[in-house]
Amino acid sequence: EAGGAQCPWCGATVDVNLLKEFSKGKRLNVRLQTSFCESHRKKSAMVTWESKSYPKVDWASLEDRFKKHHEHLVDIINGEESHYRTALADKIEQHQARTMEKEENLNPGYYGPRGFNMMCDYLVKEFSDMLKKKAVHDKVIASRGSAVFIQSVLVAELGVQLIVEDMDVSPEKARQILEESKALGELVHAE
Structure with a gap:
């Protein structure tokens, strides 16, 4: 032994x-x-x-999976109710740090930094023009900029949608898994 x-x-x-x-x-x-x-x-x-029965991530097909959630993400950009949009709006209301807080872990759960980078690349490519136009009238996007909106709202929302699919759970449970699995994601799926 x-x-x-x-x-x-x-x-x-x-x-x-x-x-x-x-x-x-x-x-x-x-x-x-x-x-x-x-x-x-x-x-x-x-x-x-x-x-915890987390899935093996198929990195090659991940961007195709992102595309399936395009409409949902457009709805969030257009102001539809969203857990992470509301969280960002609350931070803005409370005048919390205007910069990305270093200690805030934005990784999308078990997808880790590698998933975060893939999601950011995809979201910037897909939505940066739309976000620039929306920022004119949307204070949540405007107050921190498109990059922060992508990183703290869209990445998290996309991560939740993927976890819902992966684990066959509700969005609430997926948000919980996303939070609980961040440290694991950093170790298993580093850059």
């Missing part, structure tokens, strides 16, 4: 054999310590991923 050892970087308990295999009996320099830490965290994330 494998005993526990401590990750030399983060101090978490890790499988002693995993550490031995990685270090090959040598002392780990800082670069190797961080590399080992990243490796064991990713392994652990994959175990959690599987236990």
Whole structure:
């Protein structure tokens, strides 16, 4: 039975054999310590991923899936009620930080930074002209700009729609999964 050892970087308990295999009996320099830490965290994330039955993301077909939600996103741009649009409007009302808050994790749940970047690229390509026109009369878009609207409203809404499809859940449950799976997404689907 494998005993526990401590990750030399983060101090978490890790499988002693995993550490031995990685270090090959040598002392780990800082670069190797961080590399080992990243490796064991990713392994652990994959175990959690599987236990929660999150899907394997088919990156090649993802943009085609985005397109299926075009109308829904247009409706949100046109002012239709949306959880994330309302959240942004509330922040604007309360005069919260005008810049993107560094600690605010905008990743679309288990899609992670890789999914965030793909979604942003798609949304900018599809909607930036429309958003510029809308900003003239829409204070939610205008007050923070198109980029912030895309990142904090449209990415989240698109992420929720994809999770609804992936997990066969309600939008409310999908929002919960999106929030709960952000840390996993960062580990499993980094840039």
